[in-house]
Amino acid sequence: MSKSQAKPSPEIEVRPPSHLFYLSSLRRPLVDRAEGIYFWTKDGRRFIDGSSGPMVANIGHSNRNVLDAMKRQMDKTTFAYRLHFENEPAEELARELAGKLPEGMDRIFFVSGGSEATESCIKLARQWAVATGQPKRWKVITRFPSYHGGTLGSLSITGDDALAETFTPMMRVMPTVPAPTAWRDRDNLSMEQRGIRYADMLEEKIQSEGPESVLAFIMEPIGGAATAALVAPDSYYARIREICDRYGILLIHDEVMSGAGRTGKFLGGDHWNCRPDIVALSKGLGSGYAPLGALAAPMRLVEPLLASGGFQHGHTYAGNPLACAAGLAVLGEMDRLDLIANAAAMGDVLMAELKGLQKRFPFIADVRGKGLLTGAEMVADPETLKPIDPARKATQRLLDHAYARGLIIYGRKVKGGVDGDNFMVAPPMIITKEQIGEMIAIIGDSLQALAEELDLPVEG
DSSP states (O other): OOTTTOOOOOOOOOOOOOSOTTSOSSOOOOEEEEEBTEEEETTSOEEEETTHHHHTOTTOBOOHHHHHHHHHHHTTOSOOOTTTOOOHHHHHHHHHHHHHSSTTOOEEEEESSHHHHHHHHHHHHHHHHHHTTOTTOOEEEEEESOOOOSSHHHHTTOOOHHHHGGGGGGSOOOOEEEOOOGGGOOSSOOHHHHHHHHHHHHHHHHHHHOGGGEEEEEEOSBOOTTTTSOBOOHHHHHHHHHHHHHHTOEEEEEOTTTTTTTTSSSSGGGGGTOOOSEEEEOGGGTTTSSOOEEEEEOHHHHHHHHHTTOOSOOOTTTTOHHHHHHHHHHHHHHHHTTHHHHHHHHHHHHHHHHHHHHHHOTTEEEEEEETTEEEEEEOSBTTTTBOOOGGGOHHHHHHHHHHHTTEEOBOOOSSTTSSOEEEEEOOOTTOOHHHHHHHHHHHHHHHHHHHHHHTOOOOO
């Protein structure tokens, strides 16, 4: 039996049921160690981390300099509550981070993850509006589909029916506009014109909701799992900024996945010089070494809050010294190894290889992304873009085929979480050209196996 015809080995291990209820009855192998772009399991198997976990491990696993920095901090203190003490790692990380962000984006609030970061952003925006005499502003317009987190606050601005439906009665769901999926459109417009059209949908929504009630617009400059690295036409970004300015609305960039250098710029929005009012960061900021996220904003938004009594928000681990020491070391390694430049260069290699797979497997209708945040969308018919029957679970089958061959990639439904198949390839920023070749070979074998299993078209 050829490699492409091999059936995926079972992912189930014969072990007692787990006490961890976030695990399903299907047991994954026990991880033993990780280094660079690789994981090894207790039974000796090696896996390539082709998605950096959920796009987290930007600088790779077990970086000695980061671990040593964390050990030095552990020998001092692992916790100091922010209302009782300031701590040096948090101060230094805030200073370093501000230096990498757009000019003026120099006030930082640390949290422990992406959901906390986006929720902090909308709470900052709301308190700023109240503090500046605009209490009627409370609506945060978001895109559909999109993903901004799993807490009730961040879920309320997430455009994903599959995730939100159960909890809708418990939260205030916010208005949405279509995500700029311009590649799917079948019209006579240029991509530049489509970008303007999608941006203008925001203005239409503002007007229909009542401009005096709209507080902010939140978007991922480069899409995450909900849209598989979707990139809007270039014209979209400047027009969005113009519309927000016209109506006095805050523009929030969710850079949880696209930030911290992954796309070949420190922020995804930097590719278009797109100036946000507030930024959410996480994932690659801590790179998996410690739970870490951040809100960044200019003093013009923070000062009114401070003058009115302070930010009415916080978490126990906000500004944790151990997490901040890890984050500071991560930024240091990004600079020392010139990883943002490597993400840009290796991203070009990866994109070319994925486009090569698209020619070989025409059921891949679109390949997109920036740097080492890439995605590909699969359909049953590349001409009509008819989706693959959801009952066939194409995305999960592809992920299973890759996993059985020692590669971890990522995937999720791209039409509100209920339809549309994709896979994402987003390896650590330390990856080499040779390692990309190894990944692509496995993806190619996995796509071949999927095509044979689901009777999808293959060239040649």
